[in-house]
Amino acid sequence: MSDSPQPAAIGHYVDLLMANLTRSIFLGEESHDVNIAEWEGLADLEMDAEPLLDVLRRSGVRLTRLGGDSERRQMGQDFPPAAETMVGQKRLAEVRNCVETVIKDGIEGDLIETGVWRGGVTILMKGIVEAWADLDPYGGSRTVWVADSFDGLPAPNIESYPADAGLDLSEMALLKVDVATVKSNFARYNLLDDRVRFLEGWFSDTLPDAPIDKLAVLRLDGDLYESTMDALVALEPKVSDGGFVIVDDYGSWEACRKAVDEYREANNITAPIEQVDWTGVHWRTQR
Numbered sequence: 001m002s003d004s005p006q007p008a009a010i011g012h013y014v015d016l017l018m019a020n021l022t023r024s025i026f027l028g029e030e031s032h033d034v035n036i037a038e039w040e041g042l043a044d045l046e047m048d049a050e051p052l053l054d055v056l057r058r059s060g061v062r063l064t065r066l067g068g069d070s071e072r073r074q075m076g077q078d079f080p081p082a083a084e085t086m087v088g089q090k091r092l093a094e095v096r097n098c099v100e101t102v103i104k105d106g107i108e109g110d111l112i113e114t115g116v117w118r119g120g121v122t123i124l125m126k127g128i129v130e131a132w133a134d135l136d137p138y139g140g141s142r143t144v145w146v147a148d149s150f151d152g153l154p155a156p157n158i159e160s161y162p163a164d165a166g167l168d169l170s171e172m173a174l175l176k177v178d179v180a181t182v183k184s185n186f187a188r189y190n191l192l193d194d195r196v197r198f199l200e201g202w203f204s205d206t207l208p209d210a211p212i213d214k215l216a217v218l219r220l221d222g223d224l225y226e227s228t229m230d231a232l233v234a235l236e237p238k239v240s241d242g243g244f245v246i247v248d249d250y251g252s253w254e255a256c257r258k259a260v261d262e263y264r265e266a267n268n269i270t271a272p273i274e275q276v277d278w279t280g281v282h283w284r285t286q287r
Contacts, residue, residue: 010131017127017189018092021120023083027068075277079174084185085120087221087248091280095121095219098244098282099128102216103136107242109216112145114203114231115248117175119182121219122146126191142216147199147206147231152176153223154202163225163255203227207234215239220256221248228259236263241287251279 019025072078076088085092099111111125126144133139152175156164169175179200186192199206203222207230215238222228228247239245249256250273263269271283 013131014096014128017124018089018096021084021124022073022089022092023080024073024089027070027073083120084118084123086117087121090277091248092124094276094280094282095124095246096128098217098246099125100132102243103132105242106137107216107240108138109214109240109243110143110145110212111217112147112215112235113219113221114147115221115227116146116148116182118177119146119185123186123189123191126196127189130191143195143197145197145199145212146182147203149202150177150179150200156224157226161226163258167224167255203230207231212238216243217246219246223249223253223256225255225259228256229263232259232263239285241285243285244282245285246282248280250281
């Protein structure tokens with residue numbers, strides 16, 4: 001690697017990009033809806049909150065509070081109202097480390113996330129690829145793949161995947177972010193170009209025939225056993241030796257963890273799983 005001062009500038013840029021993608025630097029300006037439990041938890045309120053909140057709702061008035069929880073945002077344990085990602089600073093730092101490591105080590109391949117929500121993690125991937133382009137032996141040739149239904153999670157197929165029983169999030173409106181919104185988020189950071197490719201649809205339909213040759217970083221964020229297994233079967237064999245497999249939901253969703261463990265066992269993957277935070281893990285591929 002060059003001794004140029006550029007890496008310091010890269011570091012400052014990526015720091016700022018991460019802070020903005022999580023909105024960590026704007027926590028004090030955030031507006032969050034106040035719920036009944038929060039009202040009734042205030043010791044100095046000697047009144048029943050429900051009638052008041054009902055009147056406000058019927059009047060079209062929203063009651064909000066200012067400020068987010070910095071610790072929860074750091075750990076990715078909240079639903080930020082405006083941020084492009086909910087994974088938090090710690091898991092974003094893991095993505096950064098993995099992407100910068102494959103660049104520094106000259107590991108060949110593209111980058112992909114399967115399950116992108118508002119696109120924040122893939123925006124970070126693209127930002128790092130662009131920032132490191134002049135120092136990357138594959139600079140200018142890496143594509144960032146953005147794979148999602150862009151219509152939320154599928155309803156569990158319990159007959160074929162019993163591990164997903166009780167995990168029906170298919171009607172959760174918060175998780176339904178359309179592809180136009182994600183593209184707009186990329187454009188907001190001036191990172192939307194022909195090296196960002198979108199795979200729109202269920203993983204079982206889009207991933208097996210995706211025109212991906214090699215991957216340097218594979219990040220899974222599909223929650224369910226089915227989504228996790230579909231992504232692993234289609235994409236893990238394409239991860240280059242020395243590349244990374246990152247799993248967002250390993251610690252928080254038993255179904256996801258089961259899919260990962262079964263896939264690793266079936267394919268004799270012995271690379272150690274490294275814990276990142278309360279839910280995220282990764283391993284480095286050893287071919």
